[in-house]
Amino acid sequence: MSQVPNSHDNDHEGPIKTPKQLAVAVGLAFIVPIIIIILLVEFVASSGTGSSGSDALSEQATAQRIRPVGSVEVKMVSANAGPRSGEEVFKAQCAACHESGAMGAPKLGDAAGWGPRIGTGLAALIQSALKGKNAMPPQAGGEFSDLEVSRAVAYLANAGGAKFTEPAAPAAAASEAAPPASDVK
Numbered sequence: 254m255s256q257v258p259n260s261h262d263n264d265h266e267g268p269i270k271t272p273k274q275l276a277v278a279v280g281l282a283f284i285v286p287i288i289i290i291i292l293l294v295e296f297v298a299s300s301g302t303g304s305s306g307s308d309a310l311s312e313q314a315t316a317q318r319i320r321p322v323g324s325v326e327v328k329m330v331s332a333n334a335g336p337r338s339g340e341e342v343f344k345a346q347c348a349a350c351h352e353s354g355a356m357g358a359p360k361l362g363d364a365a366g367w368g369p370r371i372g373t374g375l376a377a378l379i380q381s382a383l384k385g386k387n388a389m390p391p392q393a394g395g396e397f398s399d400l401e402v403s404r405a406v407a408y409l410a411n412a413g414g415a416k417f418t419e420p421a422a423p424a425a426a427a428s429e430a431a432p433p434a435s436d437v438k
């Protein structure tokens with residue numbers, strides 16, 4: 254009679270059939286997770302201190318983390334280094350539209366296109382450039398100061414027939430801003 258329930262038990266137990274196998278299974282169930290945990294701890298620890306073998310990499314990483322702060326400082330210094338002339342700003346920022354006439358921009362030197370605009374006065378034109386006008390974004394979307402944009406406006410309008418004086422630069426930059434074209438001997 255006792256044979257019947259025994260055979261039933263064996264059917265349900267699957268691969269573990271002897272007490273020895275049971276002991277091995279229990280032992281593995283205990284040891285395997287511990288081994289995995291040890292490996293995980295070692296992996297995490299080594300990824301934290303692993304850079305000790307590659308100092309250059311960690312220095313690079315540090316430099317990269319520091320760089321954005323440095324570049325902001327450099328930018329501020331260069332912004333203080335003196336405004337660029339109207340022509341420089343024009344070439345860097347305005348030529349994209351005003352040389353080709355893209356988006357309906359009045360072209361450099363196009364007296365017909367500039368005539369009516371010049372009539373509104375330099376101040377009004379500067380306002381258009383600083384605040385934007387239709388397809389032209391404010392400040393022409395650029396990184397130039399108000400003074401630099403204003404000088405570019407004067408340069409652009411003068412090329413179109415106006416006789417505006419470029420807004421004065423602070424004393425130090427004034428001589429540097431004078432176009433050196435006549436210096437060629």
Ligand code: HEC
Nearest residue numbers: 346347350356357358370378381382387388389393405406
């Ligand atoms: C993305 C193209 C684009 C760029 C870049 C651009 N402009 Fe313009 N600009 C235009 C367009 C288009 C108009 C005509 C706007 C209108 O009257 O509808 C215009 C018009 C002007 C006018 C006449 C405004 C008026 O009141 O009639 C001035 C002055 C001017 N631009 C100056 C500049 C200066 C200075 C720069 C560079 C700092 C510049 N633009 C860069 C597209 C551009």
